[in-house]
Amino acid sequence: MSISLLWEFFKIGLFSVGGGLSTLPFLHDLSLRTGWFSLDELADMMAVSEATPGAVGVNMATYVGFTVAGVKGAIVATVGLAAGPLIVIILISRLLKRYSENRYVKGAMAGLRPASIGLICVSSLSVFRSGLFGNLSPQNVQEAMEILHWKDVVIAVICGYLWKKTGRSPVLFILLAGAAGCFLNMLF
Amino acid sequence: MRELAELYLTFLKIGAFTFGGGLAMLPLLQKEVIEKRGWADQEELNEYYAVGMCTPGVIALNVSTFIGMKRKGIPGGVIATAGFITAPLAAIVLLSGGLMVYTKMPGAVGAMNAIRAFVCLIVADAIVKFWRNGIRSRFAFVVAAAAIFAKSVLPLAGIPVSSYVVITAAGFLGIIYISKA
Numbered sequence: 001m002s003i004s005l006l007w008e009f010f011k012i013g014l015f016s017v018g019g020g021l022s023t024l025p026f027l028h029d030l031s032l033r034t035g036w037f038s039l040d041e042l043a044d045m046m047a048v049s050e051a052t053p054g055a056v057g058v059n060m061a062t063y064v065g066f067t068v069a070g071v072k073g074a075i076v077a078t079v080g081l082a083a084g085p086l087i088v089i090i091l092i093s094r095l096l097k098r099y100s101e102n103r104y105v106k107g108a109m110a111g112l113r114p115a116s117i118g119l120i121c122v123s124s125l126s127v128f129r130s131g132l133f134g135n136l137s138p139q140n141v142q143e144a145m146e147i148l149h150w151k152d153v154v155i156a157v158i159c160g161y162l163w164k165k166t167g168r169s170p171v172l173f174i175l176l177a178g179a180a181g182c183f184l185n186m187l188f
Numbered sequence: 189m190r191e192l193a194e195l196y197l198t199f200l201k202i203g204a205f206t207f208g209g210g211l212a213m214l215p216l217l218q219k220e221v222i223e224k225r226g227w228a229d230q231e232e233l234n235e236y237y238a239v240g241m242c243t244p245g246v247i248a249l250n251v252s253t254f255i256g257m258k259r260k261g262i263p264g265g266v267i268a269t270a271g272f273i274t275a276p277l278a279a280i281v282l283l284s285g286g287l288m289v290y291t292k293m294p295g296a297v298g299a300m301n302a303i304r305a306f307v308c309l310i311v312a313d314a315i316v317k318f319w320r321n322g323i324r325s326r327f328a329f330v331v332a333a334a335a336i337f338a339k340s341v342l343p344l345a346g347i348p349v350s351s352y353v354v355i356t357a358a359g360f361l362g363i364i365y366i367s368k369a
Contacts, residue, residue, distance in 0.1 A: 014244045015355050020209040021314055023246070025339070025351040044300065047307040052283055053204045054276025055213070055248035062273075062280045074281050078273050085245025086269055089253045090262055092243065096254075100239045104363050109242050111362020112355060114328040117318045118335025119351050124311050131308035134301065152305035160309040170310050171207045177306040178299035185298020 001069050002076050008034075009061055009080030014088075017112050020049075020056030023081075025119035027060060028126060036068045043130030051174040058082070131156070151188075155180045192267050195259055198225065199252055199271030204279075209314075210240070210247030217251065227259055248272065327365055331358050 008030055016022040024046070031039055045067070049059035058078060065077025092099045099105060129137060132153065138144035159173040159180075198220055206213040214237075221227045228236075233251075240250035249269055256268025287296075323329050335358065338349045 011352065013246075015352055016246065017244055017355075018241055018247060019211075019314070019318070020246055020248075021311070021318075029351050043304055043307075046311070047300070047303045048280070048283060048287070050208065050307055050310055051303070052207075052276060052279045054206060054273070054279070055246050056209055057246035058249060058273055059276050059280055062277050063284055066281055066284050071281055074277060078277055082245070082249050082269050082273060085243060085250055086253055086265065088243050088245070089250060089257070090265060092239075093254070093257050093265075096235065096239050100235075100242050103366060105242055107363040107366030108359040109362065110325075110327065110366060111331055111358035111360070113322045114332040115335040115354055115358030117315070117322050118332035119339055119354060120318065121315060121332075121336055122339040123351075124315060127311055128308050131304040131306075149301055149305060152302045155302045156305035156309055159306050163309075169207060169212075174303055174306060174310075177302045181302025182295040182299035184302075186295050 002072065005065060005068060005073055005076050006080040009065070009077045010084050012061070013081040014084035016057065017109070017116055020058075020060070021120050021124075022116050023057045023060055024127075025116075025123040027064060028123035030064070037064060039126040040130050040135050041067060043127045046127050047174070051171055051178075151184055152181060155184070191260060192263060194225075195256055195264055196267050196271040199256070199268045200274050202252075203272040204275035206248065210237075210251065213248050213251070217255075221255055228255055232258070331361060334358075 012023055012026040012030075016026060027042055027045075028039070031037055031042055037045075042064075045060050045063040046056075049056045049063060052059055054062075058081060061077045061081040062074045065073035065075070067073070069076070132149060133144070133147050134149060136147050138147055155177050159177045162176070163170055163173040202213055202216045202220055205216055214233075217233060218230070222229060222233065236251045236254040237247065240247045240254065243250055249272060252268045252272040253265045257265035260267070287300075319332075323332055335354050338354050339351070342349050
């Protein structure tokens with residue numbers, strides 16, 4: 001298990017370019033391909049990774065590793081994710097400027113970035129589904145309205161409004177949403 | 189040795205206080221690396237971000253590696269990266285271990301559901317920003333649309349496409365595009 005975990009995250013590290021969310025499509029694929037964790041668990045990991053210290057992309061790897069194989073898995077997945085980029089950077093570090101201004105590197109990036117954004121759009125759908133409907137997948141609009149988590153949507157919209165209005169760190173509003181959800185759940 | 193220890197502790201601290209993505213760590217880097225220690229200047233930091241965007245991997249890790257390497261070569265790069273991942277690793281192991289125990293409690297379920305709903309907004313906000321900054325040419329739009337098509341329509345038609353294939357193909361497409369431009 002450790003070896004395949006290391007290999008999967010080594011690949012993800014090499015193929016996710018840019019921000020933290022760029023690992024999401026690969027984790028989505030990994031969930032479908034291996035069944036190590038469900039898409040609902042992935043949505044939870046996303047939520048926890050946003051609220052814990054560290055970069056989201058790294059945190060998700062750690063969390064997946066932990067879910068699959070405990071503390072050892074967490075370390076293996078995180079190291080696997082960091083290893084590939086580390087090697088690449090060591091190789092190119094002497095020619096930083098020449099590398100980033102290289103015609104072919106620029107060309108590859110011009111293709112990679114929009115593709116990564118497209119992949120994120122699709123894989124984030126399962127995060128949205130999980131956020132709106134919990135573990136269920138509605139088959140039509142009527143069913144969707146019945147199982148929609150209304151309370152949570154209202155909390156999210158209020159927190160989102162406050163977040164954009166104050167411009168403070170989203171972490172504060174994650175905690176606020178959590179507190180509100182906990183409180184409402186105890187009340188009703 | 190002392191310098192490596194300082195490098196490790198500095199990035200441990202930066203990792204512990206960064207929330208979100210690579211850009212979220214920028215103010216911390218400016219304070220700890222530029223102002224307090226003078227390990228790099230703003231111009232170098234900008235360059236690391238620019239190159240970090242074009243190298244594989246999460247930006248936050250890449251920038252940590254660059255600064256570590258500038259300071260102490262290859263061991264420095266490894267140590268800075270290790271420092272950056274230490275605190276999040278510990279936090280997630282403790283937190284998710286705790287979550288497994290506490291998720292059975294009613295209040296915790298309510299909290300987690302509300303957080304999941306709010307995280308949708310964070311993700312949507314990030315996607316809008318990515319799209320605005322990253323999709324600026326007709327070529328970029330076509331590639332993004334093709335990626336969406338490959339991952340949403342093709343699987344429905346019984347043709348699953350791996351994200352690795354999409355990324356690799358897009359890289360080659362970009363090279364062909366720039367060679368012809």
